[in-house]
Amino acid sequence: MRIKIWGARGSVPAPGPETMHYGGNTSCVEVTLSDGSTLILDAGTGIRNLGLALPRVERPIHILLTHLHLDHIQGLMFFAPLFRPESEIIVWGPASPEASLRERVGRYISAPLAPVEVRELPSHVSFKEAEPLEWDLGPARIRAQSVNHRGPTLGYRIDDGDTTLCYIPDHEPGLGAPLSQLEDDWISGFGLARGASTLIHDCQYTDAEYPNHLGWGHSPIADALEFGQRVEAEKLVLFHHDPLHSDDFLDGLCGDIHARWQELGRDPGQVELATERRELEISPQAAPVGA
């Protein structure tokens, strides 16, 4: 399994010279499975560039949405394969008692927010509620599970052979009780992420910023690291960077993050801040491509 990060920013796109390195596009990760097929995790603005780079293939394209906040669906309407008649696109996402997934996504892809309606898209698009569910896509077993964020939100676990990717980009597992005081099975997302070869996890705030954002659905560095350590993730990729965090600011956090990961008994080389266009081979060793 292999991944490429097309957007790692949280909340709102943050383009500009101060975010050139980590990137300004919002959540989108391309996953290439062992048989060469592609999954897409979230449809933030990063999916626009991914759509331009994807080769035209006859296979269906599966897009797994964690939730429908705008930073996770904003790029969907600009995903080139949606406008190709030969494309088959299956959008997975959380169920809601209020309306179907198609109806909820359609609120964005419709007037007055968009010039087209879902029914006008020339591709073959279908929507499937993914909660709570396990299913197979090609060689991979996909598991979706609700996690602690604001509104219906899923995390995904993708098992392909002996490797596992877990993706929980928006997550506040420490809300209400310190993680250190909770048994494993009382931690949101624990079962989903346990033993993952690579865990992509929310880390929007510094520890100093977090008290002013309690309940907003995102993690501070301390909780992201502790969660990664508790689930024994082989590699931890910290994701969903706050739009106010410039490259210089994030670079300044790296040394501290590596040191704290090491203090938790982990290899400091196995934690990193998500970077746009970064590619990783997901193996038990999680060696970076070209390293």
Add this chain to the structure above:
Amino acid sequence: MSDQKPLELILARNLLSSISTPAFLVGQEGALLFYNEAAGALVGRRFEETGTMTAQEWTAAFGPFDDNEQPIPYDENKLTKSLREGRPAHGNFRICVAGNVHQDIAASAIPIVGPDGSSGAIVIFWPLPEDEETKAAAGVTEQSEVL
């Protein structure tokens, strides 16, 4: 693979751990999954000491008790019957508290229903005043009452 509790139970526990109203979190089959510090202070045992208890274990330890001071089986508790029908309920009970003495309480139970159906219930409770005049002034009754 070790799994986790349903998210709605996790969030309920987090809520209970953050409030000062005595409260139990009960799961399916009546297991006592968690109780908060305020409840621990009332019953005289911290949750960290007892851990999760089966319905039989916690009713034997804490009650509620009937007029003959006998524990009321979980399945015969009016709150249980109401919760199993997906309805909230309220009632007055006698339980065993710190010092191994019996204490009258009022309890309100709220079912927790997640996407997969019922996960359990939150039961909040508070001691009732002891003398009858105060009880009357507080507007409480001796009989359990289902809302």
